[in-house]
Amino acid sequence: MARVLLVEDEPSLRFALAHGLRQAGFSVLDAADAREGWARLDEAEVVVLDRMLPDEDGLNFLARLRRTPRYERMPVLMLTARASERDRVEGLLGGADDYLTKPFSTAELAARLVALLRRSRGAEVLRRGELVVDTERGRVTLGGREVGLTRREFDLLAFLARDPGRVYDRETLLERVWGPDFLGTLRTVDQHVAQLREKLGGRWIETVRGKGYRFTEAP
CATH class of the missing domain: 1.10.10.10 (Winged helix-like DNA-binding domain superfamily/Winged helix DNA-binding domain)
Structure with missing residues (x-):
């Protein structure tokens, strides 16, 4: 049961994603903003990070995470409503391991998380x-x-x-x-x-x- 930290400010989406991921077998920790998300990083194995947060841009949060030795290799999947190629490239170059554009299905999100965890665990x-x-x-x-x-x-x-x-x-x-x-x-x-x-x-x-x-x- 992998522990997923879901950092998403929109309450209904956060609830729906958390419920779907738990149904898929994950243990879910949720946070409504960057401050709360950062405080719960130690509890997580993989992070689902919204690009647009109320207190900090998701890319800034990701940059801080990658500069911190304890979290530099933690798998991160970024969520965004921005679908342009430029935005996807920016997110991946900014340190995201995967990038998912809204709207999406919980099944696809769960499958991508499984793949991320397989890669991160397998190479250690x-x-x-x-x-x-x-x-x-x-x-x-x-x-x-x-x-x-x-x-x-x-x-x-x-x-x-x-x-x-x-x-x-x-x-x-x-x-x-x-x-x-x-x-x-x-x-x-x-x-x-x-x-x-x-x-x-x-x-x-x-x-x-x-x-x-x-x-x-x-x-």
């Missing part, structure tokens, strides 16, 4: 010192030797390794790795961290007392 290889997390093949190697992980262990390690040094609390990890509909407890996160540490030789995932966990390359 995280190299953290002697630890390599290959999300395309679902493999982890440490010092050249493969480490056998369960799917959830792999997902948790990849999530933390994407942003070294950043602290995530257990609630966020449970929602982002297991999904908002998971019925387990916070203890699930602790158990998987313990299992990862055992398999990785006690390194890489650090406990920050009272706050949560973070990925660290320090021994």
Whole structure:
């Protein structure tokens, strides 16, 4: 269940798109303007961005996003009522990964998002010192030797390794790795961290007392 951030100021369209995307299997976060959208970026895997927002032009928002290391590779699909070739080229050159002109069907939007996520996830290889997390093949190697992980262990390690040094609390990890509909407890996160540490030789995932966990390359 991929997490889509929908930044669209028109309420009826935002509601319709959010409903359609949820029906297509996405988890949808919605925002009515650039300020609200920026505040929710950390929760998203892919962004659907309206070109015309009330507080900032969509291209300016996109430029800020691409200048920020944490978000520079986040997939972005831009929506617009402008159908000219010049506008499409401007959006793509401005950093959008795809461009969809209104009106459009929710089915087409969902299909384009699936394609964007497939491309962005498939090409990712995280190299953290002697630890390599290959999300395309679902493999982890440490010092050249493969480490056998369960799917959830792999997902948790990849999530933390994407942003070294950043602290995530257990609630966020449970929602982002297991999904908002998971019925387990916070203890699930602790158990998987313990299992990862055992398999990785006690390194890489650090406990920050009272706050949560973070990925660290320090021994």
